[in-house]
Structures are given as C-alpha cells and as structure tokens.
Amino acid sequence: MASPPPGYSRLGIVSGWTLPFLYVAHSAVTIMLARTDRLLPLREELRGVHYLVGGLILVAVVLRLWAWTRERPAPPPGLPASAFAWGRALALATLLLLLAAPLLGLVYAWADGLPVRFGPLALPQLLERDRALWQAAGYFHSGLGFMLVVLNLATVLSAGLLLLRFGHGLVSAFPPGHGLFAFLGLSSTVYAFATFRSPEPGPVAVGVFWALAAGVAALAWWLGRRRAPRAVSRRVSPAARVAAGLGAAALLLFGAAGPWLLFRVSPFSGPADVAVVDGVDWHVTPAVAELSIRPPDAFERQVEAETFKWCRFCHNLQPGGDQHKVGPNLYNIVGQRAGTVPGFAYSEAMRRAREAGLVWTEEALAAYIADPQRNMPGTTMIVSSGPIPDPKVQAAIINILKRETAPRGGHGRQADPSAAPAGEERPAGEAR
C-alpha cells in the first residue's frame, strides 16, 4: 500500500479525500431517514440535512471532476497499466453518478411537492407537482444509489485481487480517496441491509465485513514479503481504456435495475386503469360498518416501529384521493374491493384479483402480506422488511392499518350501517 501515484493535482487529492467523509455522513442520514417514520418531526430535520450534505457532495464532485480533466497520472510501479485504467474507470463512473444523484434528488422532491431546504436556506420550488416525473426521478435517484453499491463492490473486490497479486490495493491502485470512498460506502451498505428490521445486527455485520477485509490485507502483506518484483506493462493502451469503460458501464446498467429487482419498483407506470369502478369513491365511504380496533400494546408498538414503518414508506394512509406513493393510497382500505383506488396503475395480477372479486377482509390482508409474491404472483408489492408469515405480526399490522386508515375521527366506530355493501355482513375486526 504505497503512496498514491504521482500526477494528481492538489485540488484533486483534497477533493478526492473529502468525498468519502461526506458520503459516510450522507449514508448515515439516508439510512436514518429511510427508517424514520414519516409522521415524526425528526424526519423533516433529517430531510434538511440530507439535502445539505447532498449539496456539499455536489460541490466536492464538481471540483474533483474539474481537477480530473487537468491530471495526467501514471500507474504506480508494479501495477499493470490495464489495472490502473480499470481503477480510473470505476472512480470516474462513481464521480459521474455523484454528479447526477443530487440533481435527480431535487427533481424528485419538487415533483413530489416537497419543499427543499439546505439547512436554513430554502430553495424556490422550480417544478410543479407531477406524479409521472416523481416516479421516474425517484426510480433513478434510488437507482443511482444501487449503481453506487455495485461500483463500490467492484472497487473493493478489485482492490482485494490487485493487492494480493500486485501489492496495490484500496489506496494506491485507485485515484486519491476513491478506495476509501468505496470501502466506507460498502460498509454503510452492509449496515443498511443488516438493519431493515431493527438496528441490532448492524455493528456485527459491519465488524464481520471489516474482519474479512483485514484478513485479505494481512494475507497480501504476507504474500508481498515473498514476492519478487516483476516487470509490468506501463502504457495504458486505448483498448484497455475502452474495456475498462465498457466494464464500468455494464456495472451501471446492472445497478440501474436494482430498485426493480429488490422492490419491484418501476420508473414508468402504465396508465391508471381505475377511472371509476362501480361506485368507488376514493374509498371515502367506509366499506365496513364497524371496525373493531384493539388499543395498541407493547408488541404492536414494536411491530409498528420495525415493520409497519415500511408500509408507510410506500403507502399514504390519509384521505386525499390520488396521493399515491410507490403503492396506492390505503385510506379506508379494510373491506374494500382490491385494486379499486382511482388513479393508481395496478399490476395485471391485482387487476385480475379485482375482477375475481377479492375483498380486503382481514383474512385476505393477512394472506397478502404473509408473502405478496407467493400469494398473488406478479403483484408489484414487495414488503421491504421481508414477508410476514407470523400470524401475531400480521394481526398487529392489520390492527395498526385499521387504526391509521379508518375514516377521520372514527376510532373504530363508523356507525353508518348503510355504508356496508351487501355480502360484507361480518364486522371486519373481530380481535384474534
């Protein structure tokens, strides 16, 4: 792990080594943001910090890219030119992603009608609320996050191999700061994946990752002591450059599919098919005469914090017609026919379920959230924290859902029996 190869400018080195630290701060805020309930005031503050750090990253990236255009670095001794070109391609792809992400993030917030503040400074709202734009910008904003994960993984794996083979790893095989950026970025990804449900497994998962990395570094050091210096090609051929660029582009394409692969989110929704389904009124009229709702207990609060927050992540629960997120507005959902919220583009599977007469009784809800993909093959819903097979958790989720989506003011007592459609005689809420 020698010092970085010569040929870098001072500005390139400073901005390059600044980025990993900004990125770690940004990851920490983003991980907290995704896990903070939308209803908490803390979330608004986190959103402000998220924009602030995102803006600082944008500044550092612009400086780094500007320096990049003026640098002519050479591979360090012992590192083949092709490996050097590969490291540069990964770093450049990362910088371009970091340039695009904050800009897409702005469009995403504006199209959602959210105000944008950089700390205390409020930005003017430059775009109208627009659901299609929101969906596309949101997809690619989080898609860029996935692409970064893929690039970070490629960088760290390449560093391991290059370290074992040539004695150049995270620090010296890549442009200044890029190896640390990838390593810290991947650490925060490991943490994020380990903590979808609850924070406990996070530190252990990161510890295991660091121990593995330390093992590779120790092995490389041991091998390096016994290796004779060898001559390697020092000229970066155009072919090596092109191959490295194509490889990085392929990684980007793969990363771009991430939100779809993981959450079945798509950047473009088809036409919303529910104009009006016989008498559906944005679910304003309760479908069930009387919802019985249990008061929350400790277990339910835990389920709310660990699992239900993900429902809120994708669904609006308040009245407000077309206020859909990735999933449809769930206001007053219990007892309604499936797939009938106007203005939402449902999957083919959900449309078929509607045609077949599926009604969201408690049993139907429990079966759906138990494993959406298995229960309704082709549905676009994925519960981010994983399937919910445990009947106790299902019951808690449904109780929360009832409380949160019941008509305003109605804490479980909607005394308008005329609103119950025929065939739905059973009060939907007998406690289990």
Ligand code: HEC
């Ligand atoms: C990652 C996003 C996401 C998460 C998390 C999520 N949903 Fe969904 N949900 C969707 C999408 C998308 C649909 C539309 C599915 C379709 O058209 O096939 C949907 C549909 C539904 C429906 C049917 C609505 C209707 O109009 O018929 C219900 C009920 C539902 N979700 C409840 C839940 C509950 C409860 C949770 C939490 C356990 C949850 N969802 C978590 C995205 C999500």
